[in-house]
Amino acid sequence: MEDPWQKAYDFAVAVARKAGAEIRKAGESEIRVMTKSSTVDLVTKTDERVEKIIIGSLKEEFGEGTHCFIGEESVAKGEPCILTDKPTWIIDPVDSTTNFVHGFPFVAVSIAFAVNKELEFGVVYSCLEDKMYKAQRGKGAFCDDEPIQVSDVKDINQSIIISEHGTDRSPEKVTKIFSTIQKNLCIPVHGLRGSGTAATNMCLVATGAVEALFEIGIHCWDIAAGAVIVKEAGGILLDVDGEPFDLMSRRMISANNETIAKRIIKEIEIFPVVRDDAPIEKK
Ligand SMILES: O=P([O-])([O-])O[C@@H]1[C@@H](O)[C@H](O)[C@@H](O)[C@H](O)[C@@H]1O
Numbered sequence: 001m002e003d004p005w006q007k008a009y010d011f012a013v014a015v016a017r018k019a020g021a022e023i024r025k026a027g028e029s030e031i032r033v034m035t036k037s038s039t040v041d042l043v044t045k046t047d048e049r050v051e052k053i054i055i056g057s058l059k060e061e062f063g064e065g066t067h068c069f070i071g072e073e074s075v076a077k078g079e080p081c082i083l084t085d086k087p088t089w090i091i092d093p094v095d096s097t098t099n100f101v102h103g104f105p106f107v108a109v110s111i112a113f114a115v116n117k118e119l120e121f122g123v124v125y126s127c128l129e130d131k132m133y134k135a136q137r138g139k140g141a142f143c144d145d146e147p148i149q150v151s152d153v154k155d156i157n158q159s160i161i162i163s164e165h166g167t168d169r170s171p172e173k174v175t176k177i178f179s180t181i182q183k184n185l186c187i188p189v190h191g192l193r194g195s196g197t198a199a200t201n202m203c204l205v206a207t208g209a210v211e212a213l214f215e216i217g218i219h220c221w222d223i224a225a226g227a228v229i230v231k232e233a234g235g236i237l238l239d240v241d242g243e244p245f246d247l248m249s250r251r252m253i254s255a256n257n258e259t260i261a262k263r264i265i266k267e268i269e270i271f272p273v274v275r276d277d278a279p280i281e282k283k
């Protein structure tokens with residue numbers, strides 16, 4: 001049977017490529033940096049422009065009324081961040097903006113699509129490396145059209161794991177983040193890494209370059225596309241307390257298997273974050 005979302009998927013891949021070209025071009029000129037939730041939560045005109053290009057193209061192709069959109073910069077400007085049963089696009093135009101601003105060579109366009117709250121496909125275009133990661137539910141995961149697979153390591157002592165530091169620099173949270181990192185490092189694991197972008201980090205789990213990634217404080221647009229790619233590459237997603245993964249909770253561990261995930265979870269010091277779909281007055 002033909003996939004009802006095939007056309008949307010192919011279109012998403014093309015739009016991600018076009019958006020990535022815009023980001024590469026914008027990186028050649030001077031970048032004016034603005035801030036959002038904190039002085040280290042950066043945004044640029046490129047984030048806003050690229051999001052407009054992506055959402056504009058999708059609206060033109062699929063109609064405004066039937067499809068919904070959750071985009072990082074639209075939400076920052078007050079648009080709702082609620083996942084309903086309607087076909088919904090979840091977009092991070094520039095992940096990570098910090099890397100983009102500093103010329104650190106990992107910047108991704110992340111586009112996911114959900115229907116009935118289930119993720120149907122995800123596209124992550126790592127535009128400075130020119131790598132296209134993509135996956136449709138039930139059809140495997142690919143990088144530049146080559147199938148990708150998570151690693152088969154089951155022994156945590158043989159693993160590399162990723163954790164990022166987020167953009168909340170309150171001392172209590174930073175203390176918990178570093179305590180978690182220290183405890184995981186001392187398991188011991190072979191190493192800790194991080195590309196600075198959650199979307200790309202998830203693709204590194206999917207290719208087997210690392211065994212796991214965890215972060216508290218990420219947003220749905222950072223991880224929605226990567227979630228499909230990790231799952232389709234044979235990996236798993238969980239909440240950081242071992243409960244089922246919840247896209248809107250801002251807490252996520254993705255790993256090659258449950259043994260690795262559960263071992264890391266034992267060391268995670270959880271701190272509270274406000275859900276992506278919380279009412280605006282709570283944010
Ligand atoms: O804001 P942005 O640069 O698109 O996305 C970033 C993520 O990819 C990164 O993993 C996380 O640590 C940051 O807090 C931020 O959410």
Ligand SMILES: [Mg+2]
Pocket residue numbers: 092094095096097198221222
């Ligand atoms: Mg992001």
